[in-house]
Amino acid sequence: MGFRLRLALFFVATLVTVQLLTAGLVYEVTRRALVTEGERQLTANAQAFVAQMDDISARIAGNVEVLSLDYALRSAIAERDRGTVLSVLRNHGRRVGASRMLLIGLDGTIEADTADATTTHARFPFPDLIDSAYDRRTAAVVALDGKASWMVVVPIYAPQPVGLVVVNVPLDDALLAHMQQLSALPRDVELAAQSAPGHWAVVARGDRHTGLVDSLVASGQGLPWKPLLTKVDGQEYMVLAQRLKQPKQGTPVVAVLGYSLDHALRPFRAVAIAWAALLALGLGVGLLGVWFTARSVSRPVEALAAAARRIEAGDYRAPASMQRRDEIGQLANAFGTMTAAVHQRELHIRHQAMHDSVTDLPNRVAAEASVDQSLGGDGMDHGALMMVGLTRVPEIVKTMGHALCDRLMRDASERIRRVAVDAYLARTSDAQFMLWLPGADQTAAVAAALRILDVLNEPYQETDVSIDRLPSVGIAMAPVDGSQAGTLLRHAEVAQFAAGGSASALSFYDAATDPHRPERLSLMGDLRDALDRDGLSLHYQPKFDLVSQRVDGAEALLRWNHPRRGWVPPDAFIGMAEDTGNINRVTRWVLASALAQAQQWIERGLPLHIAVNLSTRDLEDADLPARIGGLLSIHRVPASCLTVEVTERAVIGEPDIAVRILRQLAEQGIGIAIDDFGVGQSTFAYLRHLPVSELKIDQMFVKHLATDPNDRVIVRSIVDLGHQLGYRVTAEGVEDQGALDYLASIGCDHAQGYFISRALPAEAFAAFVAGQRGHAAAGAPR
The missing domain is CATH 3.30.450.20 (PAS domain)
Structure with missing residues (x-):
C-alpha cells in the first residue's frame, strides 16, 4: 500500500x-x-x-x-x-x-x-x-x-x-x-x-x-x-x-x-436518511480532495524514495529539481546536496579502503581484485606475481621511527615504478610490495626481479643517514602455482620468506618445500584422532655397546601409518605438533607406550635401557617430572632404565626452566642425554649446569668417519671431552664397518645407525636382540 x-x-x-x-x-x-x-x-x-x-x-x-x-x-x-x-x-x-x-x-x-x-x-x-x-x-x-x-x-x-x-x-x-x-x-x-x-x-x-x-x-x-x-x-x-x-x-x-x-423514532428517519446522503456526498467530495492532496504530497516523496533506491544501488545522480518553496521542496534540495556529499565521501572512503595511505598504491584487497580480474579477462590465464620484501623495515621502525620508514617506503615504491613500468604495483603489508606481470614467463619475471633488486639495493639516503633495505623477491607463476590472486599472493610470500635467507635474494615458489600447505592443517586433526584411537606406534633402534659388543638399549622412535597417506615421516608432523601445542600429548603417549614395552621386555628377561626424546615444549611443563615418575611406578620400571634425550635448542630456549626440570628428572635416577651434540651454538655455556649423563654425537660427524680425517678429529675430541666430564658418549649415524671400528678404537661407549640396524617394531627388535645375543654366546663373529 x-x-x-x-x-x-x-x-x-x-x-x-x-x-x-x-x-x-x-x-x-x-x-x-x-x-x-x-x-x-x-x-x-x-x-x-x-x-x-x-x-x-x-x-x-x-x-x-x-x-x-x-x-x-x-x-x-x-x-x-x-x-x-x-x-x-x-x-x-x-x-x-x-x-x-x-x-x-x-x-x-x-x-x-x-x-x-x-x-x-x-x-x-x-x-x-x-x-x-x-x-x-x-x-x-x-x-x-x-x-x-x-x-x-x-x-x-x-x-x-x-x-x-x-x-x-x-x-x-x-x-x-x-x-x-x-x-x-x-x-x-x-x-x-x-x-x-x-x-x-x-x-x-x-x-x-x-x-x-x-x-x-x-x-x-x-x-x-x-x-x-x-x-x-x-x-x-x-x-x-x-x-x-x-x-x-x-x-x-x-x-x-x-x-x-x-414509532417515536420514525419521524427521525427522514433526518437520518438526509444525514446519510450528506455523509455520502461529503465522503465523495472529501475523497477527491484528499486524493489530490495526497497526490501533491506523495509525488515528491515518491521521487525522493526512487532517488534513495538509486543511491542504494550506487547511482548518485541527484534527484530532479522541484520548484516548490514548502518543506518538501526544502527536503528535496537538502537531499540533492546530501547525495553529492555522500558520493564524494564514498569515493574518498573507497579510495582509502583500497589504497595505502603512505605510498598511495593499491592495497592488498585492491591487488587481489585486480589480479583476479586480469586472470579472468581477455583470455589471460598466466603471468608472474612477485612479492618484494624489505627485510630491515621492522628494525628501521624500531630504530628511526615510522616517519623515516614511511619516507623510505615511498622512495622504494618510486624506484620500483621506474624499473617496472608495465607491472601492476601494490603495497600489501608494512614491508612488502606486490607486482603483477600479466602474460610474463619465468625469464621475464627473473629479469624484472633483478632490476628491482638492483634499484632497491642502493641505500636510502637522507641527511647523515644511509640505510640498506635488504630486499628479497619471491615469485609465484600463474596458473602453475595458483589460478586465483589469494593463492598466488600466499605462495609468493612463502617464496619471498625463503628468498630472504638465500644468497641470491630471489626465489620461486616450490610446493614441495612449502611448510604452510593446507594439507598440513588437516594432518594435525588426523594426529589428534590417531592419539585418541591409538593409531601411532613405536619402533626401536638398537644401541650397540662397543665394549661388550652387544645391544643393551634402544631409542624409541615414533611412527605413524596414516590410513590414507601411508607412513608419514616424523619430520612432517612433529614440528606441527610443537607449533600447535599437541606435542605434550604425543610425548605422554610415547612415554607410556615405551615404558609399557620396557616392562614386557623385563618380564621376558630382556632388561633393556629405553631412550625417549623430549621437545622444547616438554621442558616448559613443570608437571613433567611428576608425570614420568608416576608412569615409572605404574609400569614397575626402574628409573635407571629410562633416558630422556633433549636437543641443544631445547635447553637454550628457556635455560632456567629446562635446567630445573632436568635436575628433577636426574634426582629420580633418570638419565639425561644431549641429542645432536656438536651442531649447537651455546651448549658449552650450559653444559656444566646440566645433570647430563650422556652425549650423542650428531650423525653429520659420523657418516664419513671412515674417510674424513677432520670428522675423526672432531669425534675423538667430543669423546674425550665427554669422558673427562664423566658422560657416556653415543655416536649416531654409523653406516659402515670402518666407522664402527674407529669408534671402538677411541673408546666411544655406544653406537647407533643403519649399519647396526634400522628402527624395528617391538617384536622384531626383541627377535633381533635375542639373535644377536645367541651369536655372541656361540662365539660367532658379528
Whole structure:
C-alpha cells in the first residue's frame, strides 16, 4: 500500500469515524430523550385513562339519577311490578350504552336483571359497592365471564331509599378505541384480568393488537407498575400497568399502556436518511480532495524514495529539481546536496579502503581484485606475481621511527615504478610490495626481479643517514602455482620468506618445500584422532655397546601409518605438533607406550635401557617430572632404565626452566642425554649446569668417519671431552664397518645407525636382540 493511498485512506477513515461517532451520539441522545418522554407520557396517559373512566361513571351516574326521578319506575318498584321495572331499565340502559341493568333491593338481593332472569332473588356479588353508594357515587371495573365492564351503582329515593340501580357498561375493544379517538391515549392500550396468581388474560384492546400483556407474561417479567423498557415482538416499548378501581370481591383488572420507541423514532428517519446522503456526498467530495492532496504530497516523496533506491544501488545522480518553496521542496534540495556529499565521501572512503595511505598504491584487497580480474579477462590465464620484501623495515621502525620508514617506503615504491613500468604495483603489508606481470614467463619475471633488486639495493639516503633495505623477491607463476590472486599472493610470500635467507635474494615458489600447505592443517586433526584411537606406534633402534659388543638399549622412535597417506615421516608432523601445542600429548603417549614395552621386555628377561626424546615444549611443563615418575611406578620400571634425550635448542630456549626440570628428572635416577651434540651454538655455556649423563654425537660427524680425517678429529675430541666430564658418549649415524671400528678404537661407549640396524617394531627388535645375543654366546663373529 503506497504512501498516497495510505494518506487518502487516513483522511477518509478519520472523516467516516467522526461522522459515525456523531451519528451514534445523536442517536443515543435522541433515544434517551424519547425514553424519558415515553415515561412521562405513559404516566400522564395512565392518569388520563383513570380520569376518563371517572368521567364516564359521572355521566352514567347523572343519567341514572334522572332515571331515579321517574315516577313510573318508583311506582313500579313500590308495587313490585317487575315487568314495568325491566321495561324502564332496558329503555334507560339503551340510552346510556349499558349492556345490563339491575335493580337491587335494600337487602342486597337482585330484584330485576335485564340480561339474565335467573339471577332474580340472588345476592349482588359486590356488596361493598352497595354500602358506599349511599354516601357517594360508586363505580368500579369488574370482570365477569372473561369480559370487563364499568359498573355504576346509584340509589333510588322515594323519598326514602327503595332500591339501587346498577348500570353495567362493557369495557370492550370498541369502547377503548372510542376513548382513544376522544383523547390523547396511546395507541397501545390493553385491559387484563388476573385469571390466576401471576397469570393475566387480555379482556380488551385498543385499536392495535400489540400483545403487550402476552409478551410480558411469556417473558416472565410480570406487569410493570413503573415504566419499563422492554422488547415486544422485536420492537422496543415503554410499558406501564395501571390498576383500576375494583370491588373488594372482584377479579383484579389493570390497564397496560405501551409507548413504542420505534414509532417515536420514525419521524427521525427522514433526518437520518438526509444525514446519510450528506455523509455520502461529503465522503465523495472529501475523497477527491484528499486524493489530490495526497497526490501533491506523495509525488515528491515518491521521487525522493526512487532517488534513495538509486543511491542504494550506487547511482548518485541527484534527484530532479522541484520548484516548490514548502518543506518538501526544502527536503528535496537538502537531499540533492546530501547525495553529492555522500558520493564524494564514498569515493574518498573507497579510495582509502583500497589504497595505502603512505605510498598511495593499491592495497592488498585492491591487488587481489585486480589480479583476479586480469586472470579472468581477455583470455589471460598466466603471468608472474612477485612479492618484494624489505627485510630491515621492522628494525628501521624500531630504530628511526615510522616517519623515516614511511619516507623510505615511498622512495622504494618510486624506484620500483621506474624499473617496472608495465607491472601492476601494490603495497600489501608494512614491508612488502606486490607486482603483477600479466602474460610474463619465468625469464621475464627473473629479469624484472633483478632490476628491482638492483634499484632497491642502493641505500636510502637522507641527511647523515644511509640505510640498506635488504630486499628479497619471491615469485609465484600463474596458473602453475595458483589460478586465483589469494593463492598466488600466499605462495609468493612463502617464496619471498625463503628468498630472504638465500644468497641470491630471489626465489620461486616450490610446493614441495612449502611448510604452510593446507594439507598440513588437516594432518594435525588426523594426529589428534590417531592419539585418541591409538593409531601411532613405536619402533626401536638398537644401541650397540662397543665394549661388550652387544645391544643393551634402544631409542624409541615414533611412527605413524596414516590410513590414507601411508607412513608419514616424523619430520612432517612433529614440528606441527610443537607449533600447535599437541606435542605434550604425543610425548605422554610415547612415554607410556615405551615404558609399557620396557616392562614386557623385563618380564621376558630382556632388561633393556629405553631412550625417549623430549621437545622444547616438554621442558616448559613443570608437571613433567611428576608425570614420568608416576608412569615409572605404574609400569614397575626402574628409573635407571629410562633416558630422556633433549636437543641443544631445547635447553637454550628457556635455560632456567629446562635446567630445573632436568635436575628433577636426574634426582629420580633418570638419565639425561644431549641429542645432536656438536651442531649447537651455546651448549658449552650450559653444559656444566646440566645433570647430563650422556652425549650423542650428531650423525653429520659420523657418516664419513671412515674417510674424513677432520670428522675423526672432531669425534675423538667430543669423546674425550665427554669422558673427562664423566658422560657416556653415543655416536649416531654409523653406516659402515670402518666407522664402527674407529669408534671402538677411541673408546666411544655406544653406537647407533643403519649399519647396526634400522628402527624395528617391538617384536622384531626383541627377535633381533635375542639373535644377536645367541651369536655372541656361540662365539660367532658379528
